[in-house]
Amino acid sequence: MIPLFEHCPALQPQLPHTPLGEWTVPVERLQALEETRGLLGLTSLWIKRDDLSGDVYGGNKVRKLEFLLAEAQRRGCTEVLTYGFAGSNHALATAIYSHRLGMRSISMLLPQENATSVRRNLLASFAHEAELHHYRGFPEIAAGTVWQMLRHAVARGRFPMLIPAGGTNVLGVAGFVNAFLELAAQVEAGACPLPNVIYTPLGSCGTAVGLQMGARLLGLDTTIVPVRVIPELYANAKGMAALHAKVVKQWQRWAPAFRNLETSAGFAIREGVLGPGYGQYTQAGVEAAAMLREAAGIQLDGTYTAKAFAALIEDAREGKLDGKHVLFWHTYNGRDLSRVTEGIDYHRLPRAFHRYFETPVQELDGPLRGQSGGREGEAA
């Protein structure tokens, strides 16, 4: 049984869940980094390896999809429709795992700065039979949603289930409440100390809100540090508090155990590492990724985890983490997708996506992936 249902059995009949990932995800000490370059002055640095959360595709979205896709199955849907930027890890994870469950996903995508990972995710989504649509902006994607919902309802006799961007809603957040309980069980078993602080990237906010809820549920005072890597419009303390309140309200209807979660402690978002914009790699991120790659052979991505890790390093160097047990929650996929994408000609994708293959990737993409070793499934 998953830790969330063990902790709160009343939730189980209410919250559909289907196993997709590889649990328990290991937690490891980054001892080499604690000492690197006289560096961080940290005495206790750990990493939660959600990069290994799935057998073919890992990362944080697997945890959310166990609840989201279970709901789609419960409703008898054969299709799900979801959102993201062109290189969305969430859209790809949804394509892969819905396909595995015999469903099909429709990806509604917005423009993104070009990168190798954008190409790879598009090809891998296509390989898993996702239906891909590219929109220029918000009015187009809203109109596109209405059109696609109708078109698919007519073709299939039923609407696809809508999954919001990043898989963040009342169901998806459950994945990260459960994730914190999973970590707490590891702490209990002596695998690592209880973290005083957990760093994680902040996108659609489900990861950070779920982790914080998990900590509150257990009455632990672990501080979650969500590192904003997306414009404030998408991720801000107000939105996080609203999401928290919405989840708690729904869950309270299901189980009284959630009474103690009513007030969110407020979210202290770590700002300052976004750089020029979402999906635009930064020098600090490239350097942070290189440090982790050299010390532990673990690969970060430029959009999310490299920036979040850069924030951790900066804070450590400034002495803000002295004497603390620090945990970095790795949210990016660590599985090699090259076999999935090999042999797929991008010309088979809808025309609007060709430009990602016909224009160069951003300059910091190469250094981010490293010259040797640690190369994860990038498109050839």
Ligand SMILES: *Cc1c(COP(=O)(O)O)cnc(C)c1O
């Ligand atoms: C989606 C994503 C995030 C952001 O998680 P949210 O729950 O959306 O805030 C972080 N890292 C990676 C690699 C992601 O794909």
